[in-house]
Amino acid sequence: MPSYRMQIYGWLLLLPAAVLLIAFTHYPTVATLVQSLFLSGSVTRPAVFVGVENYQFMLEDDVFWQAVRNNIWFALGTIPISIALALQMALWVNRRLPARGLVRMAYFTPTILPMIAVANIWLFFYTPGIGLIDQFLGLFGLPGHNWLGDPDTVLACLIVLTIWKEAGFFMIFYLAALQSLPPELEEAGKLEGAGRWYFFWRITFPLLMPTTLFVVINALINSFKLVDHLFILTKGGPNNASTLLLYYIYEVAFSFFDPSYAATLTVALLAFLALVAIGQFVLLDKRIHYR
Amino acid sequence: MTATTIAPAAPEHAGRIGRVVETGAAWLLAFLWVLPLLYAVWAAFHPPAYATRLDLLAPLTLENFATAWSQAPFARYFLNTFLLVTSILGAQLVLCTLAAYAFARFRFVGRDIAFALVLVQLMIMPEVLIVENYRTMSQLGLVDTILGIGLPYMASAFGIFLLRQAFKTVPTELEEAARVEGCSFLQVLLKVYVPLAKPTYLAYGLVSVSTHWNNFLWPLVVTNSVETRPLTVGLAIFGAPESGVNWSVISAATLLAVAPLLIAFLLFQRQFVQSFMRAGIK
Structure with a gap:
């Protein structure tokens, strides 16, 4: 095929996907940045350019910092x-x-259940008094607790639920990686008399490092974008103790x-994601599989 | 992990005990992992009085399902989710195939930059951009339409990436042979590349369907009527504490919403797991 036709066909093939990607990923990213520099308008009053005022407001917003702290603890x-x-x-x-x-x-089952459905079920576990956890504690004569209503325990409840939801999903990646390891390795380890513990930490775990990195990145992104359960379980409460940035x-x-303020907060979220992306490149550069 | 550390004098015996302990631990964890689902099944199939009481002689009932079905338009929600999932998947397959073909086999100016720009979507998913995408949808008049829910997901960086990888493994000799027989480049795509990438299509299809069957935040933002709401959003409204529906009925509704995907998973467990594995290896 002559090269000019290659050019045209290449771009034509790409075009439909490119239009949608630009419209719903690149354009809104830029528009978010622009919007964050304006004050929200209304029907009667247009948006006003205010420069970094929204950012100053954000830095003084306690709920924003609470959400960031929660997000970090959650991750x-x-x-x-x-x-x-x-x-x-x-x-x-x-x-x-x-x-x-x-x-x-x-x-693996939790992976294919929607977070909304999962939250519905887990709500029964955490309900004070008659919930499964309190009933279980009751067997040992321990008092019940308002798990989701207590700022000290609410985030832990969400963490437990999320671990349950995600572990099986991440297992898949490790399973794929384990199956691609040459079986001779384990035989050689046995011949050398390496114990399983030693073998795992010296051989298996280092070889799984690329998978671990991949899973960590995935888990980090998920911890920023997964907020569905908040809608059912806590709505960010009590008193913003469980709110996350996206929520x-x-x-x-x-x-x-x-x-406009939502756009400003989105810029903060995008900044976190960019940090994750940069971190990924730096780590990949170091090639952490062989030490 | 414990097997080798105890009783070096009798390694055989210790190894066996260690293995039993480990098997027990693996089973216990598996039980804990299905417990929430088992509990939902228990609550859904028994009268509300038994929702929090484990009594093996409790009477079975389908009453909760009937109540849930009659209290909310679940049939409509099912239809909406079905339309949403199929339209997204259909569009994704076409768009991602074309784009992946371009990236895998065409040399054009700006290809590498374009590919990098596509990959941006792996980091910045549509969920993060709900504010601006909502504005776009209202300008396009697509708020509260099923197309409006699906549109941001139709060009999928993940799909383009996976298919590009698959297409790159196709030997160029096959393409040349097809060319010699007079196939146009689109025919080559359809007759050589697409059939050879079938496992990747299956893997991507399963991941896409289960992702969008379960998706919640963006559909919640962009819909506001029964005619467009998918199951997840309908379920969230139905199960809201304010609505005063009891646990047994919520459990029944929850099971209804997850049933198609769950049953498909139980039947085709191996394909599901292998598909997710395939999609995960890059």
Whole structure:
């Protein structure tokens, strides 16, 4: 094919997808930046350019900082545990285990359930007095607790739920990686008399590093974009103790009808995501699979 | 992990105990992982009086399902979700195939930059841009339409990426042979590349369907009527504490909403797991 036709065909093939990507990813990203520099208008009054005023407001907004703190705790609480569990699950399911298929299915099931449905079910667990957790505690004569109504426990409740929802999903990536490891490695390890613990930490775990990195990035992005359960379980409460950044953006835009401030908050969220992206490149550059 | 650390004098025996303990732990975790779902099944199939009481002799009933079905337009929600999921998947397959073909086999100016710009969507998903995308949809007059829910997802960076990888593994000799027989470049795509990438299409299709069946935030933002709301949004409204519906009925509604996907998963478990695995390896 002559090269000028290659050019034209290439771009024509790309065109439909490019139009939609530009319209719903690139344009809104730029529009968010622009919008964040204006004060929200109304029917009678147009939006006014205010420069960084929205950002000054954001930096003084306690709820914003609360959401950022919550997001950080939420990420720190969910990511290490769900990844450790995912790896353990994958190791179990990858070797001989009675009823392996059933076990694997059990681990994976939460992945295909919608977060909304899951939150509905978990709400019963956390309900004070008659919920399953309080009933279970009652068996041992322990008092009940308003798990979702207490600012000290509400975030932990969301973390437990999210770990349950995500671990099986991450397990899949580890399972795929484990199955691609050459079996000779394990035989060689056995011949050398390496214990399983030693073998895992010296051989398996380092070889799984690229997978771990991939899963960490995924988990980080998820911790910023997954807020569905808040709509059912807490609505960000009590007193914003469980609000997350994206949920706060939703509230500001669609409950308080302040699109400009919502855009400002979105810029903060985009900045976090950009940081994650940069971190990914730096780590990938270091090639952490072989140490 | 415990097997090798205990009783070096009797490694066989210790190994066996270790294995039993580990099997027990794996099973216990599996039980904990299905417990919420089992509980929902229990609550849904028993009268509300037994919702929080585990009594093996409790009478079974379908009453909760009937109540849920009659209290909210679930039939309509099902239809909406079905239309949404199929229209997104259909558009994704076409758009991503064309774009992936361009990236895999065509040399054109700006290809690498264009590809990098496509990958931006892996980081900045439509969920993050709800504010501006809502504005765009209202300018286009697409608020509260099923097209409006689906449009931001139809050009999927993930799909383009996966298919590009798949197309790149196709040997160019096959393409040249098809050319010699007089196939145009679109025919080459349809007769050589698409059939060879079938496992990738299956994997991507399953991931896409389960993602959009379960998607909530953007559909919540952009819909406001029964005629467009998908199941997840309908379920959230139905289950809101303010609505005063009891647990058994909410459990029944929840099971209704997840049933199609869950049953498909239980039947085709292996394909699901393998598809997610395939989609995860890059």
